[in-house]
Amino acid sequence: MILEGKVWKFGDDISTDHIAPGRLFHLRSNLEELAKHVLEDADPEFAKKVQKGDFVVAGNNFGLGSSREHAPTIIRMSGVSAVLAKSFARIFFRNAINIGLPVLECDTDKINNGDTLRIDLGAGVIEDKTNGAKLKFVPLPDAMIKILNDGGLLAHIEKHGGFKLD
Amino acid sequence: MGKTLAEKLLGAKAGKEVVAGELVIAKVDVAFFQDGTGPLAVRQLRKINLEKVANPKRSILFIDHAAPSPRRELSNDHMLLREFASNTGAVLSEINEGVCHQRVLEDFARPGDVVIGADSHSCTAGALCAFATGMGSTDVAVGMALGRTWFRVPPTFRVECKGQFQKGVYSKDLILHLIGQIGADGATYRALEFGGPAIDTMPMWQRATLSNMAVEAGAKAGLIASDNLTREFLKNYGREGDYTEIRPDAGAKYERVIDLNVGELEPTVSCPHTVDNTKLARELKGTRVDQVFIGSCTNGRLEDLEVAARIMKGKKRNSKTRVIVIPASQEVYLNALKAGLVETFVAAGATVLGPGCGPCVGVHEGALGDKEVCLSTQNRNFKGRMGNPEGFIYLSSPATAAASALRGEITDPREVL
Numbered sequence: 001m002i003l004e005g006k007v008w009k010f011g012d013d014i015s016t017d018h019i020a021p022g023r024l025f026h027l028r029s030n031l032e033e034l035a036k037h038v039l040e041d042a043d044p045e046f047a048k049k050v051q052k053g054d055f056v057v058a059g060n061n062f063g064l065g066s067s068r069e070h071a072p073t074i075i076r077m078s079g080v081s082a083v084l085a086k087s088f089a090r091i092f093f094r095n096a097i098n099i100g101l102p103v104l105e106c107d108t109d110k111i112n113n114g115d116t117l118r119i120d121l122g123a124g125v126i127e128d129k130t131n132g133a134k135l136k137f138v139p140l141p142d143a144m145i146k147i148l149n150d151g152g153l154l155a156h157i158e159k160h161g162g163f164k165l166d
Numbered sequence: 167m168g169k170t171l172a173e174k175l176l177g178a179k180a181g182k183e184v185v186a187g188e189l190v191i192a193k194v195d196v197a198f199f200q201d202g203t204g205p206l207a208v209r210q211l212r213k214i215n216l217e218k219v220a221n222p223k224r225s226i227l228f229i230d231h232a233a234p235s236p237r238r239e240l241s242n243d244h245m246l247l248r249e250f251a252s253n254t255g256a257v258l259s260e261i262n263e264g265v266c267h268q269r270v271l272e273d274f275a276r277p278g279d280v281v282i283g284a285d286s287h288s289c290t291a292g293a294l295c296a297f298a299t300g301m302g303s304t305d306v307a308v309g310m311a312l313g314r315t316w317f318r319v320p321p322t323f324r325v326e327c328k329g330q331f332q333k334g335v336y337s338k339d340l341i342l343h344l345i346g347q348i349g350a351d352g353a354t355y356r357a358l359e360f361g362g363p364a365i366d367t368m369p370m371w372q373r374a375t376l377s378n379m380a381v382e383a384g385a386k387a388g389l390i391a392s393d394n395l396t397r398e399f400l401k402n403y404g405r406e407g408d409y410t411e412i413r414p415d416a417g418a419k420y421e422r423v424i425d426l427n428v429g430e431l432e433p434t435v436s437c438p439h440t441v442d443n444t445k446l447a448r449e450l451k452g453t454r455v456d457q458v459f460i461g462s463c464t465n466g467r468l469e470d471l472e473v474a475a476r477i478m479k480g481k482k483r484n485s486k487t488r489v490i491v492i493p494a495s496q497e498v499y500l501n502a503l504k505a506g507l508v509e510t511f512v513a514a515g516a517t518v519l520g521p522g523c524g525p526c527v528g529v530h531e532g533a534l535g536d537k538e539v540c541l542s543t544q545n546r547n548f549k550g551r552m553g554n555p556e557g558f559i560y561l562s563s564p565a566t567a568a569a570s571a572l573r574g575e576i577t578d579p580r581e582v583l
Contacts, residue, residue, distance in 0.1 A: 018549065023553040026529075041550045060351055068203060098302060154213060
């Protein structure tokens with residue numbers, strides 16, 4: 001699959017509180033409304049300006065903190081087609097795959113805010129069309145590729161009647 | 167080959183010998199949600215017509231994050247959890263019962279169990295030598311329904327602790343110090359295994375603080391071998407029969423060994439806005455504190471409250487510093503009442519609230535104002551955590567929090583002991 005879109009660049013340690021703030025706890029059963037606040041505490045303009053197909057690109061330890069699956073869910077709902085970071089916190093990483101949001105581990109230093117990226121998910125290649133940089137991302141573990149290819153964890157369980165990861 | 171605790175625990179539940187890096191499907195012994203993650207989990211199961219639980223007595227829904235409910239949306243979320251418990255036979259832990267992680271220690275987790283919770287601090291039960299970890303709503307929903315989940319067996323960092331704490335220094339200082347050293351992502355995808363002479367003699371309430379905060383270094387689990395202190399803890403809750411001794415093998419292979427002499431530690435504080443931004447309490451002297459929170463799944467146990475009450479007894483809070491005290495569970499609350507701790511806190515000018523997460527999650531019971539400073543015994547100080555991105559959160563032990571409540575500024579508790 002080929003993805004193409006514009007970059008929203010963030011720093012290190014973007015927590016689930018930046019993505020889905022605790023003060024909006026009461027909106028967790030109203031994801032449409034919660035999604036209007038996605039990443040609000042990192043960039044108050046993001047939710048208003050993000051376009052379908054854009055990428056969230058960050059530094060180390062993206063998604064640290066709470067187990068709230070609402071965080072990757074509202075990133076996906078905002079139209080973002082993948083999150084790229086130098087590293088991810090593990091619960092966020094697993095949640096993202098479970099709900100069908102591609103999360104790609106790569107060196108993001110050469111990618112700048114506003115750049116246009118072209119990502120070949122199958123080949124594992126990222127091209128920064130703005131500055132010409134070519135990057136590779138760390139392949140997902142096989143089990144996660146199986147879950148992602150089935151359309152997320154629920155679809156995987158429904159399809160196989162249980163875990164079928166080997 | 168010798169095995170780490172993570173390899174032993176996951177191997178036993180996968181029914182085979184396993185080593186770090188391997189993918190396993192493991193039996194789930196305890197699975198739980200809380201009111202922030204449960205409603206989504208219930209809706210996910212309903213989407214695929216799987217509204218059932220594999221093991222009702224060990225599937226629990228905790229109403230703790232917004233308990234009692236401060237607004238109608240959350241009241242409706244709570245209704246959904248009650249309905250799910252009624253439909254499936256799962257256990258409901260009501261608004262009076264307390265924080266999920268404390269309740270799991272008291273009544274549910276056993277040494278050797280696999281425990282999955284839809285809350286990042288589910289690693290707390292590692293203190294009982296359960297393989298306990300946090301996951302998202304869908305993962306736990308599926309694990310609860312099928313009684314199974316998948317894991318990659320994590321490599322392990324062994325944290326080898328020797329020496330004796332100085333007076334006024336606790337396991338909270340140890341774990342804040344460790345996270346300051348290795349960083350908030352220092353143990354990502356790894357298990358932390360705490361051991362050594364200083365852990366062998368450490369009481370359960372302090373062990374629980376270590377395991378609780380493993381995730382703040384990115385770790386998947388914070389494991390501690392079970393021993394006589396574990397047995398005594400279980401016995402106190404009428405569960406001595408749940409005890410089994412589990413230790414790592416002598417020849418276990420660790421990715422890294424971190425040696426700590428706890429006798430060299432001093433009262434430690436995490437500064438805004440990351441847990442690894444640590445300083446010594448004495449270096450922060452003069453930092454104004456508007457609110458002190460003593461409680462949470464990290465430090466809301468009876469002994470934590472005793473430490474704070476000893477410092478505050480017969481004294482008054484600083485007139486500019488409000489103090490909120492929340493026992494972690496109903497059991498803790500009752501014992502704090504019997505021991506006279508609640509009276510001590512109220513007389514000192516503290517506000518004592520019912521068991522639950524309190525202001526830690528930013529939902530209610532003590533949200534910060536703009537530019538306000540809170541010193542809290544909780545586990546996390548991210549921007550916006552306590553309901554306001556303009557607030558500033560510092561983390562410490564109950565002793566440091568109580569001393570600071572008296573002075574109105576961050577205070578090394580050794581100054582008041």
